[in-house]
Amino acid sequence: MKTTKQKFILILILSLPILLLSACEGSDLDLLEMAFEAWAEEEGLYEDGEYKPEHIVEVAVGDFLGKITNTEESVRFDGIAVVRDIDAADALAKEAKEESDEEKIKEAIKLRPYDWRLREQHAALTFFEDDMDGGEEIMDSNAIIKDQIKNGADCLNLRTQQLEYRVELMQEYIEIENPDNNPGQLLSQYEMKKDQLSYQEELQDIYANGHSSYCARMNK
Amino acid sequence: MSESVQNPTPPKKKRGRGCITCLLIPLVTVLCLAGAIFLGPKLAGWLGIFGMEAQEAYEAAPDLAASESLTETFAELGIPGVRVYVIPIKGEPTQGAFIILDASAGYKGMDPLNSNNNAFLMIMKDITARNRNENIRLAHVTVDYRDEEGNTATAFTADQDLVERFSDGLITQQEFFAQIEIDVMHTLRYLGIDGMLEEIR
Numbered sequence: 174m175k176t177t178k179q180k181f182i183l184i185l186i187l188s189l190p191i192l193l194l195s196a197c198e199g200s201d202l203d204l205l206e207m208a209f210e211a212w213a214e215e216e217g218l219y220e221d222g223e224y225k226p227e228h229i230v231e232v233a234v235g236d237f238l239g240k241i242t243n244t245e246e247s248v249r250f251d252g253i254a255v256v257r258d259i260d261a262a263d264a265l266a267k268e269a270k271e272e273s274d275e276e277k278i279k280e281a282i283k284l285r286p287y288d289w290r291l292r293e294q295h296a297a298l299t300f301f302e303d304d305m306d307g308g309e310e311i312m313d314s315n316a317i318i319k320d321q322i323k324n325g326a327d328c329l330n331l332r333t334q335q336l337e338y339r340v341e342l343m344q345e346y347i348e349i350e351n352p353d354n355n356p357g358q359l360l361s362q363y364e365m366k367k368d369q370l371s372y373q374e375e376l377q378d379i380y381a382n383g384h385s386s387y388c389a390r391m392n393k
Numbered sequence: 394m395s396e397s398v399q400n401p402t403p404p405k406k407k408r409g410r411g412c413i414t415c416l417l418i419p420l421v422t423v424l425c426l427a428g429a430i431f432l433g434p435k436l437a438g439w440l441g442i443f444g445m446e447a448q449e450a451y452e453a454a455p456d457l458a459a460s461e462s463l464t465e466t467f468a469e470l471g472i473p474g475v476r477v478y479v480i481p482i483k484g485e486p487t488q489g490a491f492i493i494l495d496a497s498a499g500y501k502g503m504d505p506l507n508s509n510n511n512a513f514l515m516i517m518k519d520i521t522a523r524n525r526n527e528n529i530r531l532a533h534v535t536v537d538y539r540d541e542e543g544n545t546a547t548a549f550t551a552d553q554d555l556v557e558r559f560s561d562g563l564i565t566q567q568e569f570f571a572q573i574e575i576d577v578m579h580t581l582r583y584l585g586i587d588g589m590l591e592e593i594r
Contacts (some may be wrong), residue, residue: 199420201502204513210547211570229577236578241445246574249489249550253537256478256491258448259455287452321453325486327528334457343396 258284266294270345275301289317293339301346301361319391328388329379336376345370413416431505453481456488459529470512473501479529487532490520490553494536497543514559514566519589521560524553531556546583548576 182236213219217228269277278295285291297309318335322328343365349356365384379385459479467475476498478491494500503512506573537552551573553566559569 201504204503205547207566207574208570208573211567212549212573212575215571231590232577233581237575240578243446245444248444248447248450249533249574250534250548250576250579251543252451252480252489252491252516252535254591255447255451256493256537259478259480283453285454288454292456317453318566321481324484326453326481330456330458 183224203359207359225330233312259270259288262291266291269298270294273298275299277303287317289314289335290316290338293335293342297342297346297365300365301349301358308370322391329383329385329393332387333376333379336379338374340372400423411456414453442568450483451480451489452483455480456529459490461527461528462523462527463492463520466516466523469519470515472500472503472504472512474498479531482532485532487530490529490531490534492534492536493536493539495543497539500539517556519559521557524557544583547580550576 210219216232218232236247262285265277265281265284269275270280275298278291282288282291282295290352292310292314296308296314299310314335318331321331335389338385347365347369349358349362351362352363373388375385418581452571456479460477463479464475464479467477474495474497476493476495478493479488480491482571503516520531520534523529531553533550533552535548537548538546551569555564555569555572558564559566565574
């Protein structure tokens with residue numbers, strides 16, 4: 174027999190997420206209410222107009238086991254934390270560029286070691302600040318991309334994204350004002366312009382002909 | 394033959410083996426349990442029995458073009474505070490879409506202008522169309538509702554196949570919601586009612 178308290182808890186479980194989403198209005202509230210009710214019915218928490226609070230324990234235990242065994246659904250929910258890592262790493266990379274702080278980009282890479290964008294950021298920063306070094310970091314980015322392509326990623330799509338990202342990043346460094354006329358940085362900017370042109374040519378080839386010399390080499 | 398009465402040697406005091414055993418059994422049990430809880434899943438993961446951890450499954454950089462395209466779905470409908478991350482799934486030819494509905498970034502609902510159109514259906518239709526036309530190869534759509542402090546309040550996930558059946562009108566909204574998965578544990582933790590659950594048990 175269910176106590177009033179149990180009923181209260183179940184109602185709380187089903188309705189509080191909606192109430193707590195204070196930012197959501199009108200249509201979202203109705204939508205979430207419908208979603209939770211339909212879900213509760215499917216999970217056996219609500220049957221024939223009656224709440225079955227005892228089933229929430231089964232649902233919670235199932236969920237807990239899912240977390241331990243990494244079921245598909247549990248991995249997707251944990252993916253939300255990965256999105257937060259992506260945001261944190263991107264924020265660190267931004268700070269690294271603004272403050273010319275290589276340690277920060279290294280910290281970002283530690284957080285997301287297989288994110289090629291961070292390797293590109295590291296390469297550009299090192300190239301700009303350290304007299305055109307940074308070849309190693311570019312190689313890291315290329316190696317990650319190559320790995321993804323070997324694992325089935327679309328080469329043309331990924332290469333296009335890499336080149337677009339690289340060209341845009343280079344542009345940001347080229348546009349940095351250099352009031353002290355630091356010769357190393359001036360030279361880096363000059364070299365970046367040259368490299369940027371060659372990457373833009375490859376991009377033009379992709380846009381116009383759907384062809385990339387890089388992917389052609391990869392397919393051999 | 395004289396019978397000499399020998400002083401009986403005092404019985405040896407039994408060493409407290411029982412106590413040592415008493416200590417060892419729980420210790421070994423605790424170690425086994427700890428091993429099973431902390432190392433078991435990792436070991437099983439290496440052996441391919443359990444699935445990958447999320448950090449590994451979504452280790453690659455987001456698909457920038459696909460993320461931008463799906464974020465546009467919301468921007469074009471005039472819905473602020475939404476970001477979409479499309480992340481390749483390791484070892485699969487597919488990707489996962491993470492839709493972040495973030496009140497701390499200005500999200501105020503799927504129909505901020507109260508147009509009374511079925512905004513949810515329009516969004517699902519648009520995601521389906523972009524997935525098909527741009528070959529995004531979505532495996533799932535996971536929605537993260539964040540509150541005004543940016544904390545996840547609740548989340549749900551649906552297979553892309555389910556999203557498409559709903560968008561194509563093959564199932565109703567009610568049937569769609571009945572088949573999604575809600576992150577119950579997180580939602581309960583967010584509400585702070587873990588203790589209350591204990592009472593039900």
